[in-house]
Amino acid sequence: MKKLISIIGLTSSGKSSLGLAMAKKFNGEIVSADSRQVYKGLDYCSGKVTKDEMKDVSHHLIDVANLGEQFSLYDFQKMAYDAIDDIIKRNKVPFLVGGTGLYSRSVVEGYNLSESEPNQALRRQYEGLTLEELQKICGEKNIDVSGEQTKRRLIRCLEKNSACKIPNKPKYDVLQIGISWSREDIYKRIEIRLRERMPNMLAEIKNLLANGADRNFLKLLGLEAKFVVRYLDGEFDDFDQFFDELFKEERHFAKRQQTWYNKEKNVVWINASENSLEEIEVTATKLIKEFLKQN
């Protein structure tokens, strides 16, 4: 079975740097598993690695969609499979690195996605209904949605005409490494990184808007893009209020990521709060070396 190394972690945990370091060391290439880094133009706001860093190691699934374009889990999985297979074909080691848990899991566990594509007309049609009304419609169509709790998911069940999941079909033998921090530490790192990126983030969004980017689409992207647009539109009293709100949203996001990762099986977590950067790299190197040796 083909081998894949996956690196996961919360926002600002240091995934990208570890991925970069390991890819350099093991003749690897990086496949980003990030739902926002796929967009062109969103560099600082999505926390992409720099162009310089990309010179040393090839990156995939970054800048593969234009702002305004819909990009889905299905698109990601398909492109990620293609990129990974291509890397392997060229005798290099694929590293899947990113914080969109659903995306990386879809590849690691081999989600077997339904044939039913999103149906915008149907979504629009059902959007205004209440949860109860949607449940009733599902009942009439004999779709068992007892486990589903949100309108969005009920609508997806109607799209698929089913609530069933198709069993997974993993394509790769995966070594999954996670970087973990204490809550306090990760919150601190998020704040520091937000401060560092802020001037560039503001400039980036200003520039995008000046070049005709759709502000509503940017707002739909959430977090940085959304809050910076709102700040530029004067929706906050001052910079501090804007910063505090965005920082708060980032903390909430990190918490949600953590909840998602809590259920992740087969991850070797490296505690970054208790180990130096060097120790983390040494540990990761050892793990990868052993993993690549196995048949």
Next chain:
RNA sequence: GGCGACGUAGCCAAGCGGUAAGGCACGAGUCUGCAAAACUCCCAUUCAUCAGUUCGAUUCUGAUCGUCGCCU
């Protein structure tokens, strides 16, 4: 020193005699084609303190403490 207003969860805040709304934060969780999204749950045996009136007080009365404002 005098006068007035106010003291309800970490914060904002409603209730003003019948047994503590709501929002935010915090925490926990759900999620296989929007996931940086969309959702769910949890959070004051108690209303500054003490005493009194009352069947019953966070709500009324008094005192004390504290905060703020005004006057001297």
